Amino acid sequence: MTSDQLDEILRSTVRLARLSFAAAAASVFVRDEEHGTLVFEASSGVGEDRLVGIAIPGDHGIAGWVANTGEPMVVRGVADDARFDKGFAESTGLVPDVIMAVPMEHRGEILGVLEVLDPEVDGVGDLDAMDLLTELANQSAAVLALSLAERHRPTAPPGGDPLTRIAAAARQADGTRGEAVQALLAAVADLLQTDR
């Protein structure tokens, strides 16, 4: 998957999230574990042209909580919050009253946060609204996981030795994926063993 393809999918996700809840804006933050930040990866609605690429502290506020725990949340009255980064919000052209934020989770790993600002949930209710947004986030998270994996994959010279390329890729796989890769390689080794 190319970077442009991922961008298009995430842009579609935030547009769909914003339209589904008649919200003022919607954004996807992606976790940057190395720098301990959350980075705006896509945004739709008020301030969308100013947000992409901006990083915020990974442990602060509503998005920080959701990114660290995987638990969705709706908070009302945000605009009055003295600790909410009002200066930042005003720079985007929107000081929201309501924030609904859900995790983008894939195979137990929280990759980011999908957030909608000032959603209309009166006819739906907060619980159903969070369910709906979570399902939408999960759908995009699978694509995001694929893209992030490709982004961090070492580039091997095209046409290089296949065993070297496999070894390099296997070293980069971690977590559940790493275990699956090891199991696959073990099975291939067993299959190819000539004295069986």
Next chain:
Amino acid sequence: MSGAAPAARRTIRFAHTSAGEPFDPAGLAAPAPVSRAWAWGGATGRGVRVCIVDSGVTAGHPQIGDGVRQLAATRAPDPAADGTRPWTVAEDTGGDVAGHGTACAGIVRSLAPDCELTSVRVLGGNLQGNGDALLTALEWAVAERFPLVNVSLSTRREHFKERLHDLADEAWYAGVTLISAAHNSPVDSYPWRFPSVISVGAHAVADPERVESNPRPPVDFFALGVDVPAPWLGGATRRVSGNSFAAPHITGLCARILQRHPGFGTPQLRHVLAATADNIAPRRPE
């Protein structure tokens, strides 16, 4: 009691939240209804020690008050003899940068205004939702024998499961009741998923004392988790929604119960909460 249960919803629920179902009284080991007057009538949680494992608590918030002990799970600054940097619980001045712990503490206080609160921060600063911080905080709370520990967070990481499971069992035997928010999504995470933990999801009935006993485990109870007024950062008040905010309602009610019945452990608290729930169906004639 707070009136009749709402009609069961027709929507299909994806999450660990109330569908408004009644609870069959045949599942209660009580020959007659248990009254809330007996369970917690007149109690304010006085003298009951409650530990909040969360993002920290904003000290001096008008809805929480002073006197909250502030601690954090943290790594020792210097390596031990074996080269590792062990985790420990130490005094904390980091406060709450997320708002979540302040909200949970305030909800507990709203129901049990005289309980004694201790906060152990496991998020924010350099902790980044570290599972080791959660384990360290819970180990400390069990060792300190807090009768009630509110854990409005969980981990899905399997490699913490076994240690958390052992710890939850240890808490059960030690008379330490862990009250944990169920994950909002229908996934397994820990510690709420263990039967030794009282697990809580959300209902949307605007009554902070309304408790629903869930006829469909693994979630034990539903409490108010929608549009909950709660203290927030900077002395503000917000209205918040999520299972995270349902759990401290149960913790507050348990603090009241323990003031009147200090000998109760997790099994007794779970049974009293079930026996006094608002969604118990009418008893059938003997």
